[in-house]
Amino acid sequence: SWPHSLIFDKQHLLHRLYTLQQQDRHISAETIVRVAGEFNLPVSQVASVVDFYSFFYRKPVGRYHMLLSNCTSCGYQAGKTDLLKMLCRSLNVDPGVTRADGLVSISETSCIGMCDHGASMLINGIPLVGLDETKVTRIAGLVEQQLTLCQWPQDWFQITRSIRQSGMLLNNTGSSGNSLTKALSAGPGRTLDMIEHSGLRGRGGAGFSAGKKWRLCREATGDAHYVVCNADEGEPGTFKDRVLLQCHAGALFEGMTICALVIGARKGYLYLRGEYRYLLAHLQEALELHYSNNLLGCSILGHAGFDFDIEIVVGAGAYICGEESALIESLEGKPGVPRIRPPFPVTHGYLGQPTAVNNVETFIAAAYIVTHGSDNFRMAGTEQSTGSKILSVSGDCRNPGIYEYAFGVSIQEILDDCGADNVQAVQIGGPAGTLVAHRDFRRRISFEGVSTGGSFLVFGENRDLLTVNQNFARFFAHESCGFCTPCRVGTRLMEGSLQKIVDGRAVAADIEEIKRLSSLIMRYSHCGLGHTAANHMLDSLRQFPGLFEKRIMQQAFSPQIDLEAALETARQITHRDDADAHLD
Ligand code: SF4
Incomplete structure (x- = not known):
């Protein structure tokens, strides 16, 4: 049923690449040529596929390859300790770099869908949940002992249904x-x-x-x-x-x-x-x-x-x-x-x-x-939103998990059910969705009210919403497919602008620049990702303007990009380090 060019030895192209990567822990240039031959495809097409997907690697990853979820809800920074840094320190490896002996590599990845299980990671593609400092220490020990995952405590891999x-x-x-x-x-x-x-x-x-x-x-x-x-x-x-x-x-x-x-x-x-x-x-x-x-x-x-x-x-x-x-x-x-x-x-x-x-x-x-x-x-739901909606509830609440409601349920009712107190805001529909502040918790989940694909993230009063925005901005910059300039470049600039605010390097004009940039990304991007990538920023600016204003500590403008530093790569490529290759 598959067209010949997509199937080889009963495997889809993505599956074939995955299988070969399992053997070699990366996809080499030779593998790309070989797969192109098998599938009767141009080498450039197979190479573009390998480079597009985050889970394909051109350089060898470790025999224990760990990807920690950096989602706002289940992220490794959720507690006091940055678990990624701790894990890297314990195993003596830098993030994104495979250790010299090839044993281990550690990186971060976007949400892996384990938000109801606390900080989580994929290890060799298998979810490991409920990370904390103790578990991270034990993981480092098990990796150094080179025990197979079957020899690790199996309850670490238990994914509950949490309905x-x-x-x-x-x-x-x-x-x-x-x-x-x-x-x-x-x-x-x-x-x-x-x-x-x-x-x-x-x-x-x-x-x-x-x-x-x-x-x-x-x-x-x-x-x-x-x-x-x-x-x-x-x-x-x-x-x-x-x-x-x-x-x-x-x-x-x-x-x-x-x-x-x-x-x-x-x-x-x-x-x-x-x-x-x-x-x-x-x-x-x-x-x-x-x-x-x-x-x-x-x-x-x-x-x-x-x-x-x-x-x-x-x-x-x-x-x-x-x-x-x-x-x-x-x-x-x-x-x-x-x-x-x-x-x-x-x-x-x-x-x-x-x-x-x-x-x-x-x-x-x-x-x-x-x-x-x-x-x-x-019989269930509202006039324009019939039936029920299943929600993934996570964040600052006692009972994260799956909740099914008839459409028309109020946000407050959901918060009461999931055990969320002192909530300042809820992000509904993920980073591309809607931020609803405390005063609007009477609003209802429906297509004519607050629409959502299912994500319902609770932010307690102690949560710094600006770091949430920062996380979302980083997410869009990372996930932009790069096809169109407004999204590819705009989401990176947005990430940089937010960093300036968080660092206390922004001036009032930076806020105006964020609004201008948001409008540009939303209007001129090619697909829904770009159209919605700035929603979270604009919602935050509208509903929590003080959040931004109190971080404006500077009067004098400082650029977002260090141009002199940014030129370093070009200097290295062109082997130039003379005076004209520097700005001053
Ligand atoms: Fe790709 Fe869509 Fe972003 Fe354009 S807007 S770069 S097509 S993700």
């Missing part, structure tokens, strides 16, 4: 084929009517009507139609898909199969974020169960002519691949650079064919609707 409040979706544990049986007896047209009538909107945050998307895709002409599940949740503070994939994979596969029935697809892909690779075996097992129960494969549940297969493709650490057209590019074995739209994926998606892309929660909701009826679904 704190269940509603219609989380209570619905069945993957018995119920919803699929009903969809098959209703037929594709009436099933689509049901989804449309339910008012289901995509749960990723933008809220486009799922029924409308499916209808547009069904009506689009093409050689083939595709179903794609976006399981690439990378918004810092979001981890609900992790739990859904763990506990409700069956309902997800049924939702995807129902979509296939409606749009006339024979092939579907589950694009799993690289940080959740550890779930792959579980998901493959759930898939096999569906095949053995004839819920997938040929003549599904005895319906001749209804054939549908699902394959899982694992990403390699790129937040931008959560954007649907970037995800499709990645599925096609390319760097995940967002496409120019229109045309939209519903008409020109995977391999240029009509493609319905929805996220994990949306497909599970679709399966629920077919089982229980659209009226049942509409």
Whole structure:
């Protein structure tokens, strides 16, 4: 089913690169040439893929390769001690540099979706949670002893489900084929009517009507139609898909199969974020169960002519691949650079064919609707936001975890449930979302109120919001795919401006510059990442202006960039150190 250039020896390009990297601990120039030959691709295309994804390495990483999550919520700086520095010190290694004996390398990475488990890391791709000073000391000892991860305390790798409040979706544990049986007896047209009538909107945050998307895709002409599940949740503070994939994979596969029935697809892909690779075996097992129960494969549940297969493709650490057209590019074995739209994926998606892309929660909701009826679904929620929303709650609260509410729940109600006291603000929908201050906690979660893909980050009164902004700015600068200048350069400048404020080197004009820069990034960037990258800054400036003003300590302007220092690389490359190669 894969086009020849994307598949070799039954492996997708990303998987092949990952396998070879596992053997050599990096991807060498020779490996790139070899893979290009295997896949019949230009060497430059394979090289661009390797360079695009954070989890591919050109230089060898350590036999113990650790990536500490720098998410605001679960980050290694959350406590008093900077755990990354401590770990590096204990193992005598610099961040981002492999130790000379090749034993260990330590870096940081964006949110790994373990925000309900405290400070966390990926070690050789496997999540290790609940980091603290004691654990870091023990980890250093275990690494030096070169014990395999199987010999480490196994409770360090225990990822709990932490479901704190269940509603219609989380209570619905069945993957018995119920919803699929009903969809098959209703037929594709009436099933689509049901989804449309339910008012289901995509749960990723933008809220486009799922029924409308499916209808547009069904009506689009093409050689083939595709179903794609976006399981690439990378918004810092979001981890609900992790739990859904763990506990409700069956309902997800049924939702995807129902979509296939409606749009006339024979092939579907589950694009799993690289940080959740550890779930792959579980998901493959759930898939096999569906095949053995004839819920997938040929003549599904005895319906001749209804054939549908699902394959899982694992990403390699790129937040931008959560954007649907970037995800499709990645599925096609390319760097995940967002496409120019229109045309939209519903008409020109995977391999240029009509493609319905929805996220994990949306497909599970679709399966629920077919089982229980659209009226049942509409009974929960509000006029424009029907059904429920699953939230990932973390930050300064006693009970972080997964909470499912009918749309329309107030922010205050969620704070009461998760045990959050003395809260100054909540970041809803991740860094690209909305910062809501204390006085607005009566606002409600819905598409017409405060919209969210699922992240709900609580900031207690002792939290320095400026460092939160700094963390978010760094996140966007790191995750910008670099395709367009306003985002690539603008997010870096934003990071630098914030650093100036935090360091006490800013003047009042710097605040105005941040506003001007924000507007430029938002207006002229190519995709949603750039359009929303400054939301957090503008929200903070609007709601907590004092936060910035009290850090303005200087009257005289100082530049953000040390030009003399910035020229050093150029001097080295050109082998020049004469007077003309310096500014003064
Ligand atoms: Fe890439 Fe940013 Fe431009 Fe989007 S806005 S295409 S992430 S550089």
